[in-house]
Amino acid sequence: MPAHEFESDTTTDPLAHERAHLAASRAALRAMREDAQALDIRDVTANWVNAAVLQAQIDERIKSLADLAHTPLFFGRLDYLHVVGAEEAEGAEGEEFYIGRRHVHDAQGDPMVIDWRAPVSQPFYRASRKDPLDVGRRRRFGYTGGDLTAYEDEHLTDPAEAEQTSKLLQAEIERPRVGPMRDIVATIQPEQDEIVRSELGGTVCVQGGPGTGKTAVGLHRVAYLLYAHRERLARTGTLVVGPNQSFLHYIEQVLPALGELEVKQATVEDLVTGQIEVRGTDEAPAAVVKGDARMAEVLRRALRSHVTLPTEPVMVVRGSRRWRVPAYEIEEMVQELLARDMRYGAAHEALPQRIAHAVLVRMEQSGEAPDDRVQNSVARNPAVKAAVKAIWPAVDPAKLVLRLLSDADFLAEHAEGLLSEDERKAILWTKPARSVKTAKWSAADAVLIDEAGDLVSRTHSLGHVVIDEAQDLSPMQYRAVGRRCSTGSATVLGDLAQGTTPWSTQSWEQALHHLGKADALVEELTAGFRVPRDVIAYASRLLPVISPGLTPVESVRESPGSLSVREVASDALDAAVVAACEESLTHEGSIGLIAADARIPALADALTAAGHTYLSPGQETTAESRLTLVPASLAKGLEYDYVVLDEPAAVVDGEPDERTGLRRLYVALTRAVSGLTVLHATPLPEELA
Numbered sequence: 001m002p003a004h005e006f007e008s009d010t011t012t013d014p015l016a017h018e019r020a021h022l023a024a025s026r027a028a029l030r031a032m033r034e035d036a037q038a039l040d041i042r043d044v045t046a047n048w049v050n051a052a053v054l055q056a057q058i059d060e061r062i063k064s065l066a067d068l069a070h071t072p073l074f075f076g077r078l079d080y081l082h083v084v085g086a087e088e089a090e091g092a093e094g095e096e097f098y099i100g101r102r103h104v105h106d107a108q109g110d111p112m113v114i115d116w117r118a119p120v121s122q123p124f125y126r127a128s129r130k131d132p133l134d135v136g137r138r139r140r141f142g143y144t145g146g147d148l149t150a151y152e153d154e155h156l157t158d159p160a161e162a163e164q165t166s167k168l169l170q171a172e173i174e175r176p177r178v179g180p181m182r183d184i185v186a187t188i189q190p191e192q193d194e195i196v197r198s199e200l201g202g203t204v205c206v207q208g209g210p211g212t213g214k215t216a217v218g219l220h221r222v223a224y225l226l227y228a229h230r231e232r233l234a235r236t237g238t239l240v241v242g243p244n245q246s247f248l249h250y251i252e253q254v255l256p257a258l259g260e261l262e263v264k265q266a267t268v269e270d271l272v273t274g275q276i277e278v279r280g281t282d283e284a285p286a287a288v289v290k291g292d293a294r295m296a297e298v299l300r301r302a303l304r305s306h307v308t309l310p311t312e313p314v315m316v317v318r319g320s321r322r323w324r325v326p327a328y329e330i331e332e333m334v335q336e337l338l339a340r341d342m343r344y345g346a347a348h349e350a351l352p353q354r355i356a357h358a359v360l361v362r363m364e365q366s367g368e369a370p371d372d373r374v375q376n377s378v379a380r381n382p383a384v385k386a387a388v389k390a391i392w393p394a395v396d397p398a399k400l401v402l403r404l405l406s407d408a409d410f411l412a413e414h415a416e417g418l419l420s421e422d423e424r425k426a427i428l429w430t431k432p433a434r435s436v437k438t439a440k441w442s443a444a445d446a447v448l449i450d451e452a453g454d455l456v457s458r459t460h461s462l463g464h465v466v467i468d469e470a471q472d473l474s475p476m477q478y479r480a481v482g483r484r485c486s487t488g489s490a491t492v493l494g495d496l497a498q499g500t501t502p503w504s505t506q507s508w509e510q511a512l513h514h515l516g517k518a519d520a521l522v523e524e525l526t527a528g529f530r531v532p533r534d535v536i537a538y539a540s541r542l543l544p545v546i547s548p549g550l551t552p553v554e555s556v557r558e559s560p561g562s563l564s565v566r567e568v569a570s571d572a573l574d575a576a577v578v579a580a581c582e583e584s585l586t587h588e589g590s591i592g593l594i595a596a597d598a599r600i601p602a603l604a605d606a607l608t609a610a611g612h613t614y615l616s617p618g619q620e621t622t623a624e625s626r627l628t629l630v631p632a633s634l635a636k637g638l639e640y641d642y643v644v645l646d647e648p649a650a651v652v653d654g655e656p657d658e659r660t661g662l663r664r665l666y667v668a669l670t671r672a673v674s675g676l677t678v679l680h681a682t683p684l685p686e687e688l689a
Helices: 014-037 048-064 167-173 190-196 214-228 230-236 245-251 268-272 284-290 294-304 327-340 344-365 372-379 382-391 397-406 408-414 421-427 443-456 475-483 508-515 533-546 570-585 597-609 648-653 658-669
Strands: 003-005 074-080 096-100 111-115 135-144 147-155 204-208 238-242 264-267 314-318 321-325 464-467 489-494 521-525 563-567 591-595 627-631 640-646 672-680
Touching: 014 048, 014 074, 014 096, 014 111, 014 147, 135 167, 147 167, 190 214, 190 521, 204 214, 204 508, 214 230, 214 238, 214 464, 214 489, 238 245, 245 264, 264 268, 268 443, 268 475, 284 421, 284 443, 294 397, 294 408, 294 443, 294 475, 314 382, 321 344, 327 344, 327 382, 344 372, 344 382, 344 443, 397 408, 397 443, 408 421, 443 475, 475 508, 489 508, 533 563, 533 658, 533 672, 570 591, 570 597, 570 640, 570 672, 591 597, 591 648, 597 627, 640 648, 640 658, 648 658, 648 672, 658 672
Parallel strands: 096 111, 204 489, 204 521, 238 264, 238 464, 464 489, 563 672, 591 627, 591 640, 640 672
Antiparallel strands: 003 147, 074 096, 074 135, 135 147, 314 321
16 A cells, blocks of 8 residues: 655646645635625525624634635545445446545535545545445545645455555654644544544543543544534534643644534633632642532532421412411422422522412412412512512522531531531631632632532533543532533543542543433543554553553554653753753654643743743644643643653652652653653652663
8 A cells, every 4th residue: 555656747647636636626615615705695684683693604604614724625535336325236336535624515516525524434434454335445645734745545345455554644643743733534543433423412431541532532523413413512502621721722723623613612610610710729638528529418408408497377468358378388388399309599489489379279269360460470479578588598609608618517517427527627718708709719619609509500501511631520520510411412531540630530430420421331442543652651650550450552653762761960950851852852843841840940940041942831832932841730631742751750749649640640751742751860650660
């Protein structure tokens, strides 16, 4: 399966033919965009609201048809043996389809490029010699700077052709990384494609080690679902949840490159901080307790404690008549609402209507004929409102959490049998805040407020949510995300070995239970396409300690000389790190200098003194600025062509316990795509020695 380089522009050269098709496809895409820009909606809308909505849709359509100069319109071609969808006939000619990131058609509406998500494109990822799926030839294209420069053919039904590894596929996987994360649409593997095309109705959890492409698979699944269920997801919405803003910035261009512009991105903190501002932090023991699922029951008990059974009847005066609803009857209403386990706020709204209905029954029994308007009027009667306020008062979620964290007796009452005395002491504020606005809320507090808010009023559910680096979520955070897809589905992405929070999940079974998706399908990706074999094998020495029983990643990439571990004198460490960065900069691609958070200021000074500018995580690398200084706490999910790792022992020591520290080190060791240099003055952890 040799790759063919472009040599001439003669009509007999297949590559010239393919380049001509590329040019024609680009012209057709421009025409599609011009047609959208030329649409005149002045006479087709009834009012300005419809006009604004339609114009917004047209604007989005125009954006989606942009021709990105360095993003090839198509990356492959399928030559079918027979006409797709037609009955097989002797001598029937097959069809050829160009597979790309979006659909392109000519002026007659005939397809010039087929969207990679279309059913007819699936064999590009799934066809093999054992099962060719009616494909005679699969052609891959190679590009340089946006120009089509090579092609490579596989004749899947030719027994005389030996099976070989695709050089163009390997080159695309190993292409240097400058700028944000790229899509992997040209390199999706069969096991990844199965996850990408799984149905909308089911939740999928993907356990994937470093370099297995789990993040890209999750994002491509969103793109596929939007293609297959666009109308439904346009109504219900989609969301990608990431661990931090640096990570979200790194992945934000993947979906637009695939033509999808409507997917929102957020951190868990973004989702839960609508009512308050996070200005404080928790010590690890407090954060662990606040993130425990038991807190949901503490909150439920505390909220329900506001309900008081009535002891007095309600007397409603209308004109010259008085209508009395006895206390025992109102108590029955309250007990029924409690037994139904309704949202607190919904029950608060239902109770006055129940009381009003009891009054209407008495009116009807006396010969009157009241209607719904009378019932609504009675529900607003001062006596009814006063009774409801006393029996089932409105509760502000933030004030409820404020009281729990400030009032030891209130917390003890509602945490009885759930939290130990030490656990209660861990989460109680030493200096109670005066009000919701003055409190120094932590990220864990915001999740508690969100939980309380859902107990009061149901959280809006989206159609599909992707959760990346999910292993780092606490049970309460899982609940917060799960509320946002309670009637939809989710894609859960993570690696148990990379759990670096004190509350990180121990198993996907536990995580999916807290998410509310216990029946989710769990898939495991073990083939590595990013991290070189030597590097992942070195990092995997930590697995028996940090995540016993987890399957190590088997990298398909062989990069001799990709791993270098060097011991240097402590007084020469900073200079050695700068020299290693300079050495890495002689190669093409991005460079990440990863170090323990406490070491970042010293290394920043060393780089500046040596005349090197550097970026912070989340800032986009360019051809002119390729070096990023990365605190180990922010390295997760990021990747660089070459990584220089400073002082592994300091990375481990920067965490509250050894296991978490070794997991943080595992993350740092697996960020390299082409080469890793480890520099240390302090002895390495014994697992790596």
